[in-house]
Amino acid sequence: MGLGGATKKLQKVADMGDELYSRINELREQILEMRETVQDTNQRINALENKVDQQNAILEALAEKEGLDVDELLTEVAIKEAEPAITEAETGGDGGAAAVEDAESGSGAGTGSGE
Incomplete structure (x- = not known):
């Protein structure tokens, strides 16, 4: 009976380890997706900031031309x-x-x- 109980406990620990490993892999995938999303968002923000800076320069030049x-x-x-x-x-x-x-x-x- 001692050997059978130890086997059940080891199987339970192995199952818990497999479940934990699976969860860690899911988290890793989520983190990688989030990292990609953050990088894409950062690129979009940089592009928008550049456009705003260009538009600002144009507006300032037009205002200066009009004497404002x-x-x-x-x-x-x-x-x-x-x-x-x-x-x-x-x-x-x-x-x-x-x-x-x-x-x-x-x-x-x-x-x-x-x-």
Whole structure:
């Protein structure tokens, strides 16, 4: 009985080893696929960055030809983008929507519509 029990235990350990080996191979394949995906993505990002840089150079050249100051324009855009966030914080998060709706519909207080 001692020999049969040892054989069963060894078979169980061998089966566990085979299962573990199989799982490790699956993980290895997944990692290799992920590595390829990351490399492909990196190449795409590099290509997109190059295109954006080229487009930026063209836009700056066109702006300069038209006599526009690119830095000034970018500053103005940054200010305009920041203003809605400031306004929203000041109005309690509704962006002044209630005031705009009242003004558009004429239903605000003091409109004199009852005269």
